[in-house]
Amino acid sequence: MNLPAPSMGSRRFLSSLFLLLNLASTSLSQPLIRLYSKPPFSGDRKILRDDGLYCESWRFAVETNDAGSWTQVPSRCEQFVATYVSGDRYTSDSAITANYSSEFAKTVQIAGNGSDAWVFDIDETLLSNLPYYEAHGFGSETFDENSFDDWVDLAKAPALPASLSLYKELQQLGFTIFLLTGRSEYQRNVTEKNLRDAGYSDWERLILRNASDQGKTAIVYKSEKRSELESQGYTIHGCSGDQWSDLLGFAIAKRSFKLPNPMYYIS
Amino acid sequence: MNLPAPSMGSRRFLSSLFLLLNLASTSLSQPLIRLYSKPPFSGDRKILRDDGLYCESWRFAVETNDAGSWTQVPSRCEQFVATYVSGDRYTSDSAITANYSSEFAKTVQIAGNGSDAWVFDIDETLLSNLPYYEAHGFGSETFDENSFDDWVDLAKAPALPASLSLYKELQQLGFTIFLLTGRSEYQRNVTEKNLRDAGYSDWERLILRNASDQGKTAIVYKSEKRSELESQGYTIHGCSGDQWSDLLGFAIAKRSFKLPNPMYYIS
Known part of the structure; x- marks a missing residue:
């Protein structure tokens, strides 16, 4: 046979x-x-001794989620990450992600009743905290929640330009925009101010962690919130985030768009 | 408040x-x-005009699944892909993926009753079809099923060394290995011969598409087969594949490992 x-x-x-x-x-x-x-192929072991190659591959593993949970940029890749996020490749990777998002969005049949939703994460998705990370080793230092919260309070994070232009295009196309962030409810005012100052407006809802969400992993918290949107009648066509925990779990969007972020990992 | x-x-x-x-x-x-x-950031549009940057970002979009469905390597990236897969970066990306897989595998508590499973895809995961793609434009030509099937019949695809060493390590650790491939049942003999000649042995089961699986997308077919394994009592700890359709869908492994493949896409 x-x-x-x-x-x-x-x-x-x-x-x-x-x-x-x-x-x-x-x-x-x-x-x-x-x-x-x-x-x-040549031998495996030798190849991972080369820092340049190793860091390119480390980034591959981080961006595909192969690396799983990690807490700090490996010290041998500090300069690599600094160069990447400060240079054209980060801009280019963000731009191509926005382009693919836009291409998909244009194929969606919009019902016209406001039920067609797109979910955006905020940090390293709509807003860039690069000025903060630039002053803190680009992810190579242990994350310090207090100093990061102080930075958030300044409400000075610039927009990621590719995301801002995608955001506006999605609104033109008729999508209802939800912002789903790991930031906490007490940061609502500064977050709204920062978003508006950076050029974002007219979102349908800004969802932040409330008291009952504290302690949940991002993947669970965000899945629960997407699930609530679905049960309220929204169809989540697209979801944009720099963390896999923005995109995976349950109530997953029809298409998920992973923005680059080699600086930190959130589970 | x-x-x-x-x-x-x-x-x-x-x-x-x-x-x-x-x-x-x-x-x-x-x-x-x-x-x-x-x-x-600088402007988006200009940046995507640079072929080198564009192709790096195209690969980012392909490996993160942001690109969605695609049929051919963009012509402007032919040389980029040829250089990538023929050079150290492909070896290095494959090696780091195997390293992360191995690190995770070592954390799994093995029950010892054979129920702890790992699922491997075959093409571009255990076996490399690079000799074929080298002679066919590295994914820049339209895929020709007949000539590819002829290549499969030769049973001469070499192992990806990082995958072969991971495979053997997983067996040592006590995992039960399943091979789940989009190849068809009529290719069982040549596939088994190729796998053995390349150094693989002692898999629990080689699952190929049978008549009732034809016409299903890979993501559905593979999810169904993983689901069957789960209902037979296996716990799928890890899954390794070069396509997102090897990893996503339902009955997803606890950890999924995406191997690099910028040559083709299977939905």
Whole structure:
């Protein structure tokens, strides 16, 4: 049953021969034997000793969630992260994420009754805390909640430009915007002020952690809140966040958009 | 209620002042005003015109699943992908993923009754089809099922070394290994031969698409099969795959490990 019929076998044999010849002719610079006898990879261990390569791969693991929970940027990657977030790659990664979000949003059939929702996280999604992290080792220092809360109180975080332009486009398209943040209820006023000053307006609801949400992981808290939106009749088409805990769990959006963030991890 | 009590306010004011002074002192090379008045990003549109940056960001979007469904490597990124998969970064990204998988696996309490499972995808996870893709534009050509099936029939795909060493380590730790592939039942013999020749052995079960699975998306087919394993009493601790459709859906593993693959997308 698993063997092809004879005529199929002959055809396959000829095709395989053709494939071999094809591989040989298109890979003249490399001996054919290499393709079959030697793995196209060098050893694993040596490669992770190179800081540049290691940090690129560490970022891959962080952004795909392969790394799981982590508390600080590895010391050997401090400069790598500083260079990344201060340079064009962070801007470019954020811009392409916004572009894919926008492309998807344009395919959504908007009902016109306000039920078509998009959920945004705030920190490192709508607002950038880069000025704070710039002064605190870009994630290489142990996170200090007090000094971060002081920064939040200043209400001076700039918008991530790609997110601001996406936000406005989604509103034009007719999406109802929900802001779902791990910030606490007592930070509502400064958060609203910061958002408005950075150019955001007309969100439907800003959801912050209240007393009963304290102590929950972000993934549970945010899933519960999305679930409430669904039971209120909203369809969550898109969700944008820099943490996987903004996107996974339950009541997941139809499409989730992971923004880059190699500075910190929230479970 | 949202306003801090007066004494709290005074403390916060002083802390904020301290933060400002701290920012000023640690960022001497950059005027303080920049931190607050100008977004730390340049314009979006210009940046995506640079091929090198664009392709790095395209890969970010592909590996995080932000890109969603795509059919071919963008022509402007052909060389980028060729360089990536032929070079150290692919090896390094695969190695770090295996390292994180191994770190997690070592934390699992093994019951000892064979119920602790790990699910591996095959193509671009256990086996590398790089020799095939090397001869077919590294994902920049339209996928040709016939020529790929001919390649599969050769049973000559090498192991991804990081995955092979992870596979053996998981067996040592006592995990029961399931192989769950989008390949079809008629490819069972060549697949088994290829796996053994590449160094794999002693898997519990090799699950391929049978007649009733044809036409299902990979994410549905693979979720159904994982769900069957769960109902048979297995606990799926880890799942390794190069496609998000290997990892998402339902009956999701406790930890999922996304291997790199910028050459193709399977929904």
